[in-house]
Amino acid sequence: MSLEELGEQLRKQHRLHVQGSDVPAPAATFDELSGRLGVRTQIVDNLRAAGYFEPTPVQMQAVPVMLERRELLACAPTGSGKTAAYLVPVLQHLREPRNAGCRALILAPSRELARQIALEASRLATGTGLRVRCLDKAKRAADGTPRPVSQKYDLLVSTPNRLIYLLDAEPPLVSLRTVEWLVVDESDKLFEAGERGFREQLGRIYSACDSAQVRRALFSATFAHDVDQWCRLNLDNVVTVSVGQKNTASDVVEQELVFVGSESGKLYAFRNIMQKGLTTPCIIFVQTKERAKELFRELIYDGVMVDVIHADRTQLQRDNVVKAFRAGRVWVLICTELMGRGIDFKGVNLVINYDMPPSTTSYIHRIGRTGRAGRPGKAVSFFATKDVPNMRQIAHLVKNSGCEVPDYLLQVPRKSKKDRRELAVHPIRRETIDTTPKYDRDRIARIKALKKAQDKQKPSSTENGGQGGGVVTVKQKKKGKKLKGSVKVGMKKSKIEVEQHEDHQIQMRCLQFMWNSADYKWYANHNQSAVIMEA
Numbered sequence: 001m002s003l004e005e006l007g008e009q010l011r012k013q014h015r016l017h018v019q020g021s022d023v024p025a026p027a028a029t030f031d032e033l034s035g036r037l038g039v040r041t042q043i044v045d046n047l048r049a050a051g052y053f054e055p056t057p058v059q060m061q062a063v064p065v066m067l068e069r070r071e072l073l074a075c076a077p078t079g080s081g082k083t084a085a086y087l088v089p090v091l092q093h094l095r096e097p098r099n100a101g102c103r104a105l106i107l108a109p110s111r112e113l114a115r116q117i118a119l120e121a122s123r124l125a126t127g128t129g130l131r132v133r134c135l136d137k138a139k140r141a142a143d144g145t146p147r148p149v150s151q152k153y154d155l156l157v158s159t160p161n162r163l164i165y166l167l168d169a170e171p172p173l174v175s176l177r178t179v180e181w182l183v184v185d186e187s188d189k190l191f192e193a194g195e196r197g198f199r200e201q202l203g204r205i206y207s208a209c210d211s212a213q214v215r216r217a218l219f220s221a222t223f224a225h226d227v228d229q230w231c232r233l234n235l236d237n238v239v240t241v242s243v244g245q246k247n248t249a250s251d252v253v254e255q256e257l258v259f260v261g262s263e264s265g266k267l268y269a270f271r272n273i274m275q276k277g278l279t280t281p282c283i284i285f286v287q288t289k290e291r292a293k294e295l296f297r298e299l300i301y302d303g304v305m306v307d308v309i310h311a312d313r314t315q316l317q318r319d320n321v322v323k324a325f326r327a328g329r330v331w332v333l334i335c336t337e338l339m340g341r342g343i344d345f346k347g348v349n350l351v352i353n354y355d356m357p358p359s360t361t362s363y364i365h366r367i368g369r370t371g372r373a374g375r376p377g378k379a380v381s382f383f384a385t386k387d388v389p390n391m392r393q394i395a396h397l398v399k400n401s402g403c404e405v406p407d408y409l410l411q412v413p414r415k416s417k418k419d420r421r422e423l424a425v426h427p428i429r430r431e432t433i434d435t436t437p438k439y440d441r442d443r444i445a446r447i448k449a450l451k452k453a454q455d456k457q458k459p460s461s462t463e464n465g466g467q468g469g470g471v472v473t474v475k476q477k478k479k480g481k482k483l484k485g486s487v488k489v490g491m492k493k494s495k496i497e498v499e500q501h502e503d504h505q506i507q508m509r510c511l512q513f514m515w516n517s518a519d520y521k522w523y524a525n526h527n528q529s530a531v532i533m534e535a
């Protein structure tokens with residue numbers, strides 16, 4: 001059987017669909033990568049050292065295509081190894097380190113994902129001498145001015161916003177004129193226009209990569225027609241690769257839609273799951289950062305090892321949360337759409353859509369945080385009465401994945417594209433997630449207002465740089481009913497007393513105390529230090 005026939009057989013076996021002229025045959029094994037395709041042994045050894053034994057379907061086809069320096073648009077399910085699919089050919093082309101400026105650039109929509117890709121790139125580049133850098137913060141000279149990005153990095157990973165900031169500096173702090181590979185991960189997200197998208201930044205970066213040798217590759221788990229059209233118009237002799245049926249949810253994730261009546265029913269539904277036994281690690285998606293904070297406040301008093309990540313938290317706090325979740329010190333991670341794409345947490349067993357996602361695309365990416373690398377996973381989505389009119393598409397998606405769906409959801413009238421776009425931009429307004437009695441909420445609000453008024457009379461507390469962002473150390477000096485300790489935020493140190501809690505564990509994990517500038521909520525982790533969560 002010829003190579004082409006074998007290739008066709010492999011494509012059929014793995015539901016690999018290709019479009020384009022002279023598409024090279026897929027590679028069934030890593031031995032083929034180092035043999036027939038000439039990939040450096042070091043890179044293939046690094047794949048095996050990462051615990052990979054054979055290429056995933058998208059890697060089987062995308063690697064040979066990019067090794068021929070063909071431009072590519074690839075669409076493959078969440079968790080199917082798209083990152084290594086583009087890193088292997090890019091690292092192969094970079095060959096050895098050269099102080100010739102950035103020769104490969106990878107774009108991702110979030111700092112967390114950019115960090116993760118850079119880590120994977122460094123892992124696969126082990127032993128090659130190639131230098132990888134994630135552009136997540138400016139390196140500054142002694143006088144505080146941002147320093148130009150060193151020419152010594154071969155591969156850069158960045159978010160579009162970060163890169164535009166460096167390109168717009170006077171003089172520019174980075175040059176893209178030597179880029180030979182521009183890879184756009186989560187391409188449909190980066191193509192989105194408007195404030196939630198990056199289309200304008202992407203266009204500027206695309207134009208700045210003006211080397212005659214530049215090649216582009218776009219990857220995503222969801223297929224957008226406008227991206228497809230753009231590639232056909234702007235890329236040279238582009239190859240399109242897709243795995244399985246486009247825009248479907250991962251078929252290794254068991255999906256469940258749970259009707260909760262009203263918003264307040266969601267907390268009961270979650271606590272019901274907890275009582276049955278929460279399969280952690282678990283990720284909970286909510287609609288906004290305010291709701292993320294509210295839900296955190298509720299769950300931390302339930303004795304759950306929970307944390308929260310959203311755009312209002314500092315990069316250090318976000319990094320600490322990701323590290324704690326990866327290390328198993330946090331079992332439940334509450335997040336917004338920020339973490340909905342690409343983030344690869346090994347072994348996430350359960351994803352809960354506490355709030356329904358604004359689109360089927362968002363749904364596919366969110367539940368794709370579980371069921372990765374072929375491992376099984378579960379996704380539970382809470383929907384209230386007000387969600388029902390928008391449930392048709394997601395209900396059909398769940399049904400097509402082979403999961404049970406109530407008939408009435410499948411018969412909900414179809415929404416127009418305009419209405420669907422409107423919902424993505426202006427999500428449903430939801431009541432607050434707060435079981436604190438209204439009297440107490442009002443009391444806390446009054447205290448905050450009073451403290452804010454008091455603060456106005458004091459010099460601004462610059463030493464702690466404003467609110468939040470400090471470390472609390474609580475000593476175990478229990479005297480009677482009180483637990484004494486100290487709070488150090490920046491240079492400011494204050495004594496605190498906290499309520500005794502019947503469950504010592506909860507007391508140490510979630511202590512609320514009144515402080516002279518605001519209410520703070522924080523929790524102590526294992527070594528009794530804690531990070532102030534927020535004002």
Ligand SMILES: Nc1ncnc2c1ncn2[C@@H]1O[C@H](COP(=O)(O)OP(=O)(O)OP(=O)(O)O)[C@@H](O)[C@H]1O
Nearest residue numbers: 052054055056078079080081082083221342344373
């Ligand atoms: N050939 C392979 N064999 C086994 N595991 C692999 C292989 N390639 C990648 N993986 C693992 O699969 C998981 C998912 O990989 P990756 O994050 O690249 O998926 P993805 O397709 O980019 O997902 P998403 O669409 O969510 O971004 C990672 O844990 C990665 O280490």
